Amino acid sequence: MAIRHEVQNLQRRGNIFYWRARIPVRMRSSIDVQHLAFSLKQSDHHRAGYMVRKLNLLLHEISLKPESTMINKEALEKLFQSEIIRMNEHMENLQFAGQRFGSGFQNLDNMTADMEVGWAYRLLEKFGTRQALFQHPDCVGHSYLKQSAVPQELHTNIITTYFGEKHAAETPAFRAEIEALMQEHGISAGILNAEKAKAEYFRARADVLLNTEGRYIFEYPVTIQEVVTQVVAPKPIEEPIEATPPAPAENPEPVVPTIPVMAPSVTKVKAVPLKNFMKECELLIENNKSTWQADTAEDVRVIIRIFTGILAEHGIKNSSEVEQVHLAALRQHFNQILPGYGRSRRLSAMTTARLREESASVHERAIRLKQEPPKIGLAVPTIRRHLGNLKHFLGHLSASGYTMQPLSLDGLMPKKISASKARSLTQKPDPERIRPIFQIPLFTGCSGPLPKQWRVSGDQVFHSSLFYVPMFLTYLGARRAEITGLSVDDVLNIEGVWAIHIRENQFRSIKNEQSDRVLPIPIEILRLGFVDYVHCIKKLGYVELFPELHVPGKITDTGDRFYKSFMPLLDTKNGFKGELWDRTIHALRHGFTDTLKQNGVQLSTIEDITGHLGGTEGQMRYSNAANLKLMQEALAVYPVITDHLKFEKLNLLPSIEQKEF
Structure with missing residues (x-):
């Protein structure tokens, strides 16, 4: 009953x-x-x-x-x-x-x-x-x-x-x-x-x-105040014992009063519990907030979560129990997982052990079905980045006074890929291979302003980040976030030349000092109404150049938001007839550099445009960056691959016009 x-x-x-x-x-x-x-x-x-x-x-x-x-x-x-x-x-x-x-x-x-x-x-x-x-x-x-x-x-x-x-x-x-x-x-x-x-x-x-009642079993009655007293509150500091004052001298010197300075109390630290590793990770990030970008901080969080999972597998409870063998286990873990697991919410949520099992299962299933098996194991640059960030974290724990055993990454860190090999590994699509991107309905005419309508041919072209950002990446070779994070004030007219100033602003930082640069806007992008777009966005009261990539009141990774909206459109299921490459968006930057080089543009000018550090002292110390006129001449050698597109009048997304962002 x-x-x-x-x-x-x-x-x-x-x-x-x-x-x-x-x-x-x-x-x-x-x-x-x-x-x-x-x-x-x-x-x-x-x-x-x-x-x-x-x-x-x-x-x-x-x-x-x-x-x-x-x-x-x-x-x-x-x-x-x-x-x-x-x-x-x-x-x-x-x-x-x-x-x-x-x-x-x-x-x-x-x-x-x-x-x-x-x-x-x-x-x-x-x-x-x-x-x-x-x-x-x-x-x-x-x-x-x-x-x-x-x-x-x-x-x-x-x-x-x-x-x-x-x-x-x-x-x-x-x-x-x-x-x-x-x-x-x-x-x-x-x-x-x-x-x-x-x-x-x-x-x-x-x-x-x-709701802690009933979840913990204690050997004696306990109150919240006892929890605070036993675990959090530091031990009281004993009062200093005053020394007996000496007898006064016959001819005493004038006495200058002194103020005793007490050293701050420090609670003796032994080892940090495993469950507090992520808290220590946040402290490390806070210590480096002036030099680390948001993506660097997120990379650090990722490796500490992975390392914590490996340690939990081995029953480790605190930092003093971490041994060299656990670093070796982490290194082997990198060799046994799908390299794209981070793009899957399901795989990212798995424990380290479960992820290895799933990776092996996916590989075996593909072989059983006589399909091309997916690659297993992280790439060398990714492993080096993970282990480098882990080294920062272990150094932070040691510097914070936590008990640590001697640990070394020697023998675990893979060698850096040579420049000659790196050249063969990176895709450098030429203009003709990129041209099909600009033939999808988003550019030639779609059926409406909604994402599902961007894939269907029609008579409407909407001028937004999805329209202009791919052109900047193609014709200017800029980094993704450098363009998506622009503000309207970053668009300038310098002595009759329209330009963008890539610099740190309230929406995003820049990669390094040489990334701060002024670049001319390619003539083809101006032909397709970009200046009209900027004026209209500014008139509507927006500070962001591409408002749809931002979330009000939050620091947003605009590059990621653009990527997740744009890449699904480049799918053969949606009628796309071109080819794609590894790291498709970044490949446009490689293709831009190679195209200019093959057309005789000096490498130093290319590096000034792309924001790379010059290779010689003469390029960096004894000369200034190329001026706007020289950059314009260099950009002119890149073939126009959007000449089939027309611009009649500006057409913003309805959500932008209605100021929903």
């Missing part, structure tokens, strides 16, 4: 708890039943109660939406089954982590860490990722923690964790996850809905992490 418990809709049948929910009246027109019943797959009353409260709230929120009257029983069941699986997986992960590190003071340490991360998620739930917190002592972030009675001793780590999770929530991978969840649950796209979905995501995680 089912037994009803304290929480509404919670029933127990045998040893398993069930959720039995009544369908709201307004939804019954599309659902021919009055109740839904699901097994929670839980025998723990505390966890089942938590899950039921969350499911009741979710059902209530769904019933308030206008479209709820159209939802069918199958869709509703699928939604709740997915949510039950998600909550069970998350709680099992937390329980496993808690059990793995034991009980007693180790559990106190884990409980403290859960509270720190939980409050970081709570801050993101309440204030989102767009509002800047902790910029000054009286900000709303500090006030919220105080009003919530969060112990002061936890604030520093909460703030550090907050910034780390905030950065993660601003990455393309996180946005893709949220978009996938919205699509899976039938939530319409839009900025407001996306913010609500993120808030619910953060709230769910905060609720689980802050």
